[in-house]
Structures are given as structure tokens and as C-alpha cells.
Amino acid sequence: EIVLTQSPGTLSLSPGERATLSCRASQSVSSTFLAWYQHKPGQAPRLLIYGASTRATGIPDRFSGSGSGTDFTLTINRLESEDSAVYYCHQFGGWAFGPGTKVEIK
Amino acid sequence: QVQLQESGPGLVKPPETLSLTCSVSGASIDNYYLHWFRQPPGKGLEWIGYMYYSGSTNYNPSLKTRVTISVDTSTNQFSLELTSVTAADTAFYYCARSPMGTFYFDYWGQGSLVTVSS
Numbered sequence: 001e002i003v004l005t006q007s008p009g010t011l012s013l014s015p016g017e018r019a020t021l022s023c024r025a026s027q028s029v030s031s032t033f034l035a036w037y038q039h040k041p042g043q044a045p046r047l048l049i050y051g052a053s054t055r056a057t058g059i060p061d062r063f064s065g066s067g068s069g070t071d072f073t074l075t076i077n078r079l080e081s082e083d084s085a086v087y088y089c090h091q092f093g094g095w096a097f098g099p100g101t102k103v104e105i106k
Numbered sequence: 107q108v109q110l111q112e113s114g115p116g117l118v119k120p121p122e123t124l125s126l127t128c129s130v131s132g133a134s135i136d137n138y139y140l141h142w143f144r145q146p147p148g149k150g151l152e153w154i155g156y157m158y159y160s161g162s163t164n165y166n167p168s169l170k171t172r173v174t175i176s177v178d179t180s181t182n183q184f185s186l187e188l189t190s191v192t193a194a195d196t197a198f199y200y201c202a203r204s205p206m207g208t209f210y211f212d213y214w215g216q217g218s219l220v221t222v223s224s
Binding site: 020030033035037042043044045046047050051056088090092093094095096097099100 | 125150151152153166167168200201208209211212213214215216217223
């Protein structure tokens with residue numbers, strides 16, 4: 001089974017800065033199957049990116065996804081306080097998600 | 107506006123059966139895959155399994171012997187049953203859907219905390 005590793009574990013940044021989140025797979029993953037989700041406490045997880053780079057409906061263009069093979073990146077430009085959350089990557093078909101990156105806004 | 111909402115007992119005794127229902131509003135569940143996930147407190151997300159609205163299923167091998175997902179298209183709901191629960195099954199349980207032919211979960215429920223304790 002493919003194992004997803006995310007780094008860093010926690011990212012603490014100021015409003016307006018850029019966040020770069022990494023998702024690494026233990027073996028090559030088709031970009032078609034790679035998605036990113038945002039999860040805030042007490043809320044439903046939200047789909048951000050699918051197909052590694054396609055923004056879901058209603059997602060601001062501050063969020064972008066890239067990568068292929070074993071290395072994928074979620075970039076959040078111009079951070080806002082509402083971006084505080086845990087971000088997960090997932091390979092559709094894999095039973096486990098990545099461990100998540102917690103983004104804290106100072 | 108599509109919404110999913112989990113419901114069910116918040117406390118289950120071992121080794122009883124955990125039962126949750128996901129009610130979907132704002133759209134029919136026809137032509138969707140319907141999923142269940144869980145997240146033990148402080149741990150990662152785990153995909154429990156899924157069912158196509160017409161009845162085919164696929165379960166996480168680690169839970170396969172204890173899990174049943176079912177659907178009721180007449181009420182636009184689907185359900186999760188997990189038998190022989192232990193404290194290790196204490197978790198937030200989430201439901202979600204994915205459109206047929208896609209490879210992501212586009213709408214999720216807010217989650218329901220189920221504690222397994224005697």
C-alpha cells in the first residue's frame with residue numbers, strides 16, 4: 001500500500017505570507033488520484049484540489065496544487081486568518097490519508 | 107446546497123455494534139459513491155469503505171470483517187455498522203460522497219464522535 005508523508009507537521013506563518021505544504025508518496029501516484037483537503041475543528045473537511053492541480057468549485061485562486069510522481073505540493077498564497085486548519089493529501093484508492101500539516105496563522 | 111449529516115449514538119459499549127446514519131440533503135444520492143471515514147482523537151484520517159448507490163461495496167481490509175455499509179435511496183440516507191467494537195474504535199466518524207467517475211470526495215459531513223466505553 002502507498003504511504004503518504006506530509007511535511008512540515010506544523011507551519012506557523014503571518015497573514016499575507018505564502019505556505020508551501022509537501023506530500024510525498026512511497027511510490028509513484030497518478031496525479032489523477034491525488035487530492036488535498038482542508039479540515040477545521042468541528043467542521044466538515046473541504047475539498048480544495050483534485051487531480052493534483054485542479055481547484056474545486058468555490059476555492060479561491062490563492063490555493064494551488066502541483067506535482068507528479070511521488071512529490072506533490074499545496075501552495076497557499078497571501079495567507080488569511082481563515083486558512084488556519086489541518087491540510088491532508090490523499091491518493092484515491094489508498095485507505096489512509098497523509099498525517100496532515102497544521103497551518104497556524106500568527 | 108448539498109449537506110451531509112451524521113447521526114447516531116455517541117456512546118457504544120464493547121463489544122456491541124456501532125451504527126451511524128448519514129442523511130444527504132440538497133441532492134440525490136443516485137449516481138454517487140458513498141463513503142465512511144474515521145479519525146481517532148489525535149490520529150490520522152482512515153477511509154473505512156464505500157458503497158455505490160446501486161449496492162456494490164468495498165471495505166478497508168483492516169476492518170472488512172466487521173463493517174457493513176448500506177444505502178436507502180428512498181430516504182436519501184446511507185449507514186455504517188461496525189460490529190464487536192473496542193476502545194480502539196473510538197473516533198470521529200465522517201460520511202462523504204464522490205461523484206461517479208471521479209477520484210475525490212466533494213462533500214463531507216461534520217462528523218460524529220463515537221466513544222466506545224463500558
